[in-house]
Amino acid sequence: MYNSPMNDFIVRQYRASDKAAVKELYRLASVHSEIGYREGPWEKDFEDIENAYLKEGDFLVGVLDNKIVAMGAYEKISDTVGHIRRMRTHPEQRRKGFAQQIIQGLERSAKKNGLTELRLRTSTQQEMAQSFYEKNRYKKLVAEKTFYTEGPFEVVWYGKKLAQT
Numbered sequence: 001m002y003n004s005p006m007n008d009f010i011v012r013q014y015r016a017s018d019k020a021a022v023k024e025l026y027r028l029a030s031v032h033s034e035i036g037y038r039e040g041p042w043e044k045d046f047e048d049i050e051n052a053y054l055k056e057g058d059f060l061v062g063v064l065d066n067k068i069v070a071m072g073a074y075e076k077i078s079d080t081v082g083h084i085r086r087m088r089t090h091p092e093q094r095r096k097g098f099a100q101q102i103i104q105g106l107e108r109s110a111k112k113n114g115l116t117e118l119r120l121r122t123s124t125q126q127e128m129a130q131s132f133y134e135k136n137r138y139k140k141l142v143a144e145k146t147f148y149t150e151g152p153f154e155v156v157w158y159g160k161k162l163a164q165t
Contacts (some may be wrong), residue, residue, distance in 0.1 A: 001145055009098060009107045014059035014073075020048070021068040022061065029088035045085075049073075057082060058109040059124040062089075062098045070098040074106050074118060082110045087129070094128075103136055111162050112144035118162060131160050 014022065023046050045052035053059040053073045060072030066068055067106060071088040074082040089099045120138065122129040134140075138158035 004028060008062045009052075009062060009069075009101065011060050011062050011070075011101050014054065014061055014071075016050065018061055018068060019046070019049065019117070020073055022049070025068055025071055025090060027086055028084065029091060056113075058106060058113075059086070060102050060105045060109070062102055064093065064098070070102050072099070072106050074104040074110055076113070076115065077119075080116045082118050083115075083116045084118055087120070098159040099132060100136075107162060111164065116162055118165065119157060119159045121155045121157045124156055130156065136160070 008086045019086040023043075026043075026046070049059055055075035057074045059073035060071065070088065070093065072084060074084045077083045084103070087099060087102065089102075095096055107118065118138075119141070120133065122133065124130075138160045140160045141157040
């Protein structure tokens with residue numbers, strides 16, 4: 001668990017009992033994003049978060065007043081690189097520093113697990129997310145067209161080398 005200087009906000013590792021709340025936060029935060037929400041096969045990791053993330057990565061949740069209001073995860077994609085996924089903050093809790101606490105926790109966890117780089121992707125429509133990642137020193141790597149059932153999105157990949165301590 002990572003302690004936060006923010007009043008009652010706590011960042012901790014995902015528990016099996018969080019499953020419904022995590023999936024609902026994903027849905028709600030996506031509905032209120034620039035790209036919206038559609039159910040699909042890209043959500044299959046939610047059915048088995050323990051195997052998708054916790055075996056060789058991490059999944060963190062941010063809890064405020066006993067409710068999950070932020071989350072993020074990474075999966076190991078090579079011996080030295082992790083892929084950040086599922087970064088979401090409840091729409092009413094944005095711009096309060098909660099996502100900052102989550103990404104910092106993921107970076108600490110990745111370093112502890114021997115990773116030297118984290119990568120992530122977001123769509124070009126999600127300008128607030130791009131700004132957040134750039135503020136956290138993630139650098140644009142490449143943009144590509146990705147086709148989902150609801151149509152093509154231009155996806156931007158970001159990466160960050162993790163300083164080893």
